[in-house]
Amino acid sequence: MKKRRMSYIVLALFLCLSLVLAACGGKEKATNGSGTKDIAQDNNETGNQVTIEVLNISQYADTPEYKAFVERFEEKYPDIKVETISVPHEQYINKRNIMLASGEKVDLIWGNGIYQYDAINKGFLMPIEEVAQEIGVDMTTDFGSSFKPEKDGHYYYFPIQQNNWMLYYNKKVFDDAGVDYPDPYEPLTWEEVADIAERLTQTVDGQKVYGYFYNHWGMYYYGYGSQLTDGKFYTDDLLSNIDDPEFKRSMEWLYDVMNNRGAAMPISQYISNNTDFLSYWNGGFGMVVGAQWYTQLAATKKSEFPRDWKFGIAPMPVPQEMKGKHMNWSSIDSLAVPKNSEHPKEALLFAKEYVSDYTLSTGALPMYNKIDANQYYEDIAEQLKDDDITLEQIIYLFGGDPDVINVAEKPVLAAPQEYESIFLDQIIIYYTGQDELDPVLSSIKDKVDRAILEQKDR
Amino acid sequence: MVETKKRRASNSHSLERAERRMGLIFAIPSFIGYSLFVALPMLFVFVLSVFKIDLMSNTITFQGMSYFDKLLHDDDFWKAFANTFKYLVIYVPLTLLLGLVMALILHSRVYLRGMIRAFFIIPYITTYIATLVVWNVFLHPTEGPVNSLLMSWGLNPPHYMVDTRWALPVLAVIGSWKDVGFHCLLFLAALQGVPRDLYEASSIDGANGLARFRHVTLPLISPTSFFLLLITIIGGLQAFYQMALLTKGGPAFSTTTLTYHIYRTAFEYYDFSYASAVGVILFLITLVLVLINWFGQKKWVFYQ
Numbered sequence: 066m067k068k069r070r071m072s073y074i075v076l077a078l079f080l081c082l083s084l085v086l087a088a089c090g091g092k093e094k095a096t097n098g099s100g101t102k103d104i105a106q107d108n109n110e111t112g113n114q115v116t117i118e119v120l121n122i123s124q125y126a127d128t129p130e131y132k133a134f135v136e137r138f139e140e141k142y143p144d145i146k147v148e149t150i151s152v153p154h155e156q157y158i159n160k161r162n163i164m165l166a167s168g169e170k171v172d173l174i175w176g177n178g179i180y181q182y183d184a185i186n187k188g189f190l191m192p193i194e195e196v197a198q199e200i201g202v203d204m205t206t207d208f209g210s211s212f213k214p215e216k217d218g219h220y221y222y223f224p225i226q227q228n229n230w231m232l233y234y235n236k237k238v239f240d241d242a243g244v245d246y247p248d249p250y251e252p253l254t255w256e257e258v259a260d261i262a263e264r265l266t267q268t269v270d271g272q273k274v275y276g277y278f279y280n281h282w283g284m285y286y287y288g289y290g291s292q293l294t295d296g297k298f299y300t301d302d303l304l305s306n307i308d309d310p311e312f313k314r315s316m317e318w319l320y321d322v323m324n325n326r327g328a329a330m331p332i333s334q335y336i337s338n339n340t341d342f343l344s345y346w347n348g349g350f351g352m353v354v355g356a357q358w359y360t361q362l363a364a365t366k367k368s369e370f371p372r373d374w375k376f377g378i379a380p381m382p383v384p385q386e387m388k389g390k391h392m393n394w395s396s397i398d399s400l401a402v403p404k405n406s407e408h409p410k411e412a413l414l415f416a417k418e419y420v421s422d423y424t425l426s427t428g429a430l431p432m433y434n435k436i437d438a439n440q441y442y443e444d445i446a447e448q449l450k451d452d453d454i455t456l457e458q459i460i461y462l463f464g465g466d467p468d469v470i471n472v473a474e475k476p477v478l479a480a481p482q483e484y485e486s487i488f489l490d491q492i493i494i495y496y497t498g499q500d501e502l503d504p505v506l507s508s509i510k511d512k513v514d515r516a517i518l519e520q521k522d523r
Numbered sequence: 524m525v526e527t528k529k530r531r532a533s534n535s536h537s538l539e540r541a542e543r544r545m546g547l548i549f550a551i552p553s554f555i556g557y558s559l560f561v562a563l564p565m566l567f568v569f570v571l572s573v574f575k576i577d578l579m580s581n582t583i584t585f586q587g588m589s590y591f592d593k594l595l596h597d598d599d600f601w602k603a604f605a606n607t608f609k610y611l612v613i614y615v616p617l618t619l620l621l622g623l624v625m626a627l628i629l630h631s632r633v634y635l636r637g638m639i640r641a642f643f644i645i646p647y648i649t650t651y652i653a654t655l656v657v658w659n660v661f662l663h664p665t666e667g668p669v670n671s672l673l674m675s676w677g678l679n680p681p682h683y684m685v686d687t688r689w690a691l692p693v694l695a696v697i698g699s700w701k702d703v704g705f706h707c708l709l710f711l712a713a714l715q716g717v718p719r720d721l722y723e724a725s726s727i728d729g730a731n732g733l734a735r736f737r738h739v740t741l742p743l744i745s746p747t748s749f750f751l752l753l754i755t756i757i758g759g760l761q762a763f764y765q766m767a768l769l770t771k772g773g774p775a776f777s778t779t780t781l782t783y784h785i786y787r788t789a790f791e792y793y794d795f796s797y798a799s800a801v802g803v804i805l806f807l808i809t810l811v812l813v814l815i816n817w818f819g820q821k822k823w824v825f826y827q
Binding site: 162163336483486497499512 | 663772
């Protein structure tokens with residue numbers, strides 16, 4: 066009897082432990098997105114087939130275009146199987162950090178400029194120039210002369226596309242206000258944008274229409290200053306330069322548009338409304354500065370963003386001092402290989418096909434210059450013909466103007482994640498009128514400088 | 524006869540042993556779960572706070588007390604520390620007082636008691652995220668009912684979630700509103716456990732309603748009050764949801780409490796060791812507050 070009881074205890078213990086270990090032992094590769102592959106087999110390799118893990122944002126990875134591309138890729142390279150981990154953009158950086166910090170194996174990670182520099186600074190990424198050579202990509206020449214290696218002489222990311230910023234405007238709002246459309250080639254100055262935004266702002270059928278739309282992203286506050294300083298977000302000793310008078314001027318410009326002229330949504334409403342960067346396409350705004358992704362994500366997708374109005378495009382506004390010049394906030398989205406990748410060569414092969422095949426199919430022009438850009442421009446022009454946008458405009462604004470002046474879109478060289486996060490947290494104080502700009506900028510600089518120095522120490 | 528008694532005693536002992544054994548068996552899953560998901564991670568936080576671990580390169584370096592030293596000189600830590608206590612100062616008394624008042628209402632012969640009880644409990648059983656969405660709409664700076672009403676009276680109301688003076692108190696009130704239903708339930712159970720004859724005796728002695736409440740009710744529900752005080756303090760120190768979902772610790776760090784500071788340091792700035800050091804400090808603060816209350820209870824908690 067006693068023995069039997071003991072055996073029950075041992076059996077119960079064994080069952081419990083088995084359950085717990087089974088629950089903990091499974092390597093999770095579940096995805097957050099809806100459409101991508103869910104659980105990968107623990108054993109990645111069967112025979113000679115190699116499985117690569119690709120971490121991407123769900124805004125890309127959950128699209129039919131991406132899935133079709135992965136199928137084409139696996140057909141073309143039957144020895145490579147692709148497992149995509151899809152994460153919504155707003156959760157992406159946390160997920161990426163946790164995965165990389167916990168040593169989870171990933172072979173390729175998507176990132177914008179801030180994300181990839183953040184990963185470089187944290188030592189997450191491997192240099193890729195030698196592996197790229199093996200798949201026939203020359204990092205020094207295949208992405209144009211403006212693409213440079215990092216300070217240590219290495220290339221850490223495989224560029225997908227460079228953002229091309231422009232002014233989008235709602236023609237109906239302009240018509241309703243009796244205001245002329247902006248010139249398609251001659252950029253407005255920021256002062257002109259402020260005046261026009263004020264004239265466009267009105268209440269139509271009880272609904273407020275704002276002349277200017279902005280996102281709660283750094284460049285909408287300091288981007289004008291970046292044009293004035295040639296993107297000098299850091300001092301020569303690599304500390305924050307955000308208190309530079311030109312950045313201050315930039316932020317005062319938006320304050321004037323928002324709080325004095327009432328031509329942009331007050332920031333407290335923007336935050337409380339959970340306003341999204343795609344909210345512009347609701348139609349209640351006159352102008353917005355946006356990159357080519359507005360065309361990819363919304364303008365050409367009328368089923369998702371239905372509208373009864375046409376939009377137009379014009380060059381990005383510039384400071385008075387730069388009048389007549391075509392300027393752009395430069396930021397590169399890219400794919401990078403983490404240090405612990407087991408299949409860097411296959412990952413880069415996927416990256417090469419990604420830019421050559423998938424990126425092009427989404428309406429973005431890859432930086433990889435072995436692509437025929439003309440077809441890309443023609444496709445965009447065809448998609449936007451209902452909005453009366455011409456092929457010449459597309460070429461001029463979507464990356465075909467060789468004379469465009471690129472300045473940094475955001476600070477990326479040191480503690481970029483902290484820089485942006487601290488800036489956005491603190492700047493609200495100024496725009497809600499709780500403090501003057503000087504002390505706010507001084508506080509931002511102090512905090513960012515500390516973050517930079519701490520990161521250097523680490 | 525003696526033989527039978529002995530046999531009965533032996534049977535009763537073996538039954539007791541069997542029950543104890545079965546009790547242990549039933550406790551095993553919970554014990555394993557607790558060890559794996561609570562005790563071990565807690566232990567790991569202590570380890571992590573004195574080591575720098577880089578899982579990408581599989582390196583581990585002993586740092587001693589350097590993270591704690593850094594913490595003492597970190598303005599953000601002290602601001603988060605101050606915010607946490609500001610939150611506690613509002614959240615703890617408000618939750619306890621409201622919970623008690625609500626329980627007293629339910630304990631009295633109020634009309635529609637069942638409906639009021641359900642009304643009081645709803646916030647507690649509703650998902651936090653859903654309630655926060657409602658609060659966000661409720662406190663919308665221009666279109667929310669609160670500010671619409673205030674503006675209709677010609678006032679210039681604050682924009683609660685982006686105002687450094689208002690954001691934290693508002694989050695504390697939201698936290699209190701969310702948790703008060705639980706406090707109400709426990710207070711109600713305690714009130715129902717107070718013997719009626721004590722009220723009758725005190726009435727005969729000439730005690731009025733207030734005196735009965737002060738000298739009979741409060742002492743007899745003091746064990747529950749003590750328990751609730753402890754869990755409210757612990758809950759207040761761990762406040763996180765409102766900050767994460769409504770303000771993201773802002774504006775200008777004004778709603779960054781220690782828990783949100785830990786989250787941001789670990790998962791935004793990727794400094795797990797430093798975040799662990801802050802976690803250890805939070806643990807010590809909690810421990811100290813609990814111990815103060817534990818030893819202080821002798822003066823005001825009355826066990827029957």
